Amino acid sequence: MASATKCLLGPLLLLGFWLVLLSNWRHNAVNFASLLTKARDDAASWTFPLDPCYRDLKLIASSTYMAQSDSWQSAPFPGHKSPRQDKDQAPFCLAQRLLKATGPLVMFVETRYLEEFVDLLEGNRRETQRFVIVTAGSDVPLRRELQGRLAKLPGFCAAYATNLHRPTERQKDMFHPLPVGFLPNRLTAHNEALLITSRAAAPPWSRRSERLLVPWMRMQCGQRWRRGYRTVLEALEYRDLVKVVDSRLPFPDYLEQLGSHRVVLSPPGKGYDCTRTWESVWMGCKPLVYNDTDFDTRHYQRASVSTIPHPDDLSPDLLRKLMDSQEDPSASDSQQLYIEYWTSRWQADLHGASTT
Numbered sequence: 562m563a564s565a566t567k568c569l570l571g572p573l574l575l576l577g578f579w580l581v582l583l584s585n586w587r588h589n590a591v592n593f594a595s596l597l598t599k600a601r602d603d604a605a606s607w608t609f610p611l612d613p614c615y616r617d618l619k620l621i622a623s624s625t626y627m628a629q630s631d632s633w634q635s636a637p638f639p640g641h642k643s644p645r646q647d648k649d650q651a652p653f654c655l656a657q658r659l660l661k662a663t664g665p666l667v668m669f670v671e672t673r674y675l676e677e678f679v680d681l682l683e684g685n686r687r688e689t690q691r692f693v694i695v696t697a698g699s700d701v702p703l704r705r706e707l708q709g710r711l712a713k714l715p716g717f718c719a720a721y722a723t724n725l726h727r728p729t730e731r732q733k734d735m736f737h738p739l740p741v742g743f744l745p746n747r748l749t750a751h752n753e754a755l756l757i758t759s760r761a762a763a764p765p766w767s768r769r770s771e772r773l774l775v776p777w778m779r780m781q782c783g784q785r786w787r788r789g790y791r792t793v794l795e796a797l798e799y800r801d802l803v804k805v806v807d808s809r810l811p812f813p814d815y816l817e818q819l820g821s822h823r824v825v826l827s828p829p830g831k832g833y834d835c836t837r838t839w840e841s842v843w844m845g846c847k848p849l850v851y852n853d854t855d856f857d858t859r860h861y862q863r864a865s866v867s868t869i870p871h872p873d874d875l876s877p878d879l880l881r882k883l884m885d886s887q888e889d890p891s892a893s894d895s896q897q898l899y900i901e902y903w904t905s906r907w908q909a910d911l912h913g914a915s916t917t
Contacts, residue, residue, distance in 0.1 A: 607637040608644050618753055618900070621742030621839075623671070623698040623723075625900050630669035630695055632658045639671045639698030640745055652677040656685070665691040665718075665911045667904075672699035672723070679710050689716040693907045697723040697739060700832025702856070705729065708736055719910035721903065724832045725857045737906075738857040740864075740897055741834045747812065755813060756843060763820030763845055766889040773849070773884060774822040775805045776815070776837065779830070786828035786851055789872040794826070798877050802884070819844040824884050826869070829853070838866065842895050847887040864894045 615628035623639040635658040636651040637643040643651075652674045659668055659682070670678050675696050682689070694711060696703060703722040711720055712732055721739040728736040742748075743756075775794055778787055794803045810818060819825060819841055827838040827848040833856050841848040842864050850861065852868035867887065870879065896902050 607647050609638045609641045609647075610634075611638050614750065618748060618750065620748060620753055620756065620843075621740060621898055621900050621903065622745040622748040623741070624745035624748060625742075626695050626697050626739070626903070627669040627671075629667070629900055629904050631662075631666035632668045632670070636669075636671060636674065638745070639669075648673075652681060656681040659689050659692055660685065660687060662690040662692070667693045667695060667907045667911065669695045669697075672696045672701050672703065675703070676707060679707065679714070682714050683710070687715075689714075691716050691718050691911060693718050693911050694720040694722075695739070695903075695907065696720065697741065698745070700724060700830070702726050702833065703736075708732060718913075719907075721907065724834055726855055727857045733857075736857070738860040739903070740839050740860050741832070741836055742839050742898065744836050752812065756816065759813065759816040759820060760844055763817075766823060766845070769823045770804065770821055771823055771884065772804045773802060773880065774818070774825045774846075775803055776818065776825065777806045777809045778828075778837070786872075787830070790826060790828050790869075790875075793872045793875050799880070802877060802880055816840070816844060819846055822846055824849060824887055839898060842866070842890070843898055845890050845895075847890065849883070860897060864897060865890060 611624065611627055611633055613628075615624045616633075618625050618628070627633050627636075627639055632655055635654045637647045651671070655668065655670055655674060655678050659666070675694075694717070702724040703720070704726045705728065708720070708726070708728055709732075711717055712735055717735075719735050719737065721737045723739045723741045725736060725738040743752075773794070775791060791805070793799070795805055804822070806818070823846060825837070825841040825846045825848050827835060827841060827850050829835060829851060833853055838848045838850055838861075848866055849869035850866055851871070852858070858866075867883070869875070869883065
């Protein structure tokens with residue numbers, strides 16, 4: 562009898578130990594309210610904060626989108642390799658910013674933080690002020706599943722996103738594609754002035770090269786499209802139609818190169834949209850992009866951006882017809898490259914006055 566009791570005692574003690582651990586784990590389980598309470602204030606000291614000087618710039622990048630939002634102090638500089646603790650803290654600071662708001666606001670939420678930000682708001686279940694979401698800074702698309710979750714949040718008015726998957730017909734008036742614009746680290750006051758002077762110095766359409774410019778691009782990014790197009794266009798049968806550039810140029814020389822051509826190839830990189838497309842539009846060129854039907858392309862349509870067939874479907878005759886169909890760009894093609902264009906739209910959505 563004694564030996565039987567000893568045999569049972571060991572497993573019972575072990576079971577009790579695990580029950581205590583489980584009880585403690587459940588007691589200490591993370592909950593959204595406590596995490597939001599512990600989040601830093603809006604003036605958090607990020608390792609790489611957004612410099613307020615970005616608020617003075619006129620052109621678009623993820624940095625200037627963020628600078629024109631009401632949450633610009635609530636997260637680190639977009640796209641920067643921030644320390645892990647900053648990345649972990651950012652979604653909570655952003656959610657706290659919205660939950661503490663006393664009036665309507667534009668929330669910039671970098672794409673890498675967006676899903677956790679939505680998790681926090683869904684878990685909190687508190688009413689919020691009216692808000693517009695602006696999300697950029699990543700090559701990851703905003704997919705329909707997350708669009709649907711955003712649309713159900715209390716106070717949600719609209720979302721503007723780079724690499725936006727095509728929304729449902731029911732939600733297309735709430736979700737809008739946003740150009741990636743220029744590189745955030747490159748768009749400084751100095752380079753904004755350079756962009757303005759470079760465009761002014763570019764020759765008119767009639768004096769530009771009629772060859773398709775295939776500029777230098779990183780082949781490790783978007784290999785399927787970049788290498789695919791380049792392999793086809795380097796063939797001898799295209800030599801009178803195409804100018805292929807093998808070396809990377811300094812930014813001023815690159816802008817001059819764009820400004821000397823009518824048409825520029827701009828295939829996807831890590832994400833569908835890329836800065837080359839909008840650099841080309843700025844310099845008065847016509848970028849040719851691949852038509853991926855998963856993505857919303859209303860911003861391309863407004864900028865008169867044309868599509869190029871799949872590399873396997875190209876031929877010299879088809880490319881020649883495509884380039885001959887391009888026309889001198891109008892001034893309205895580049896209006897989306899000014900931050901004011903977007904801030905006015907955000908405010909219209911925020912106050913229920915949007916017509917698009």
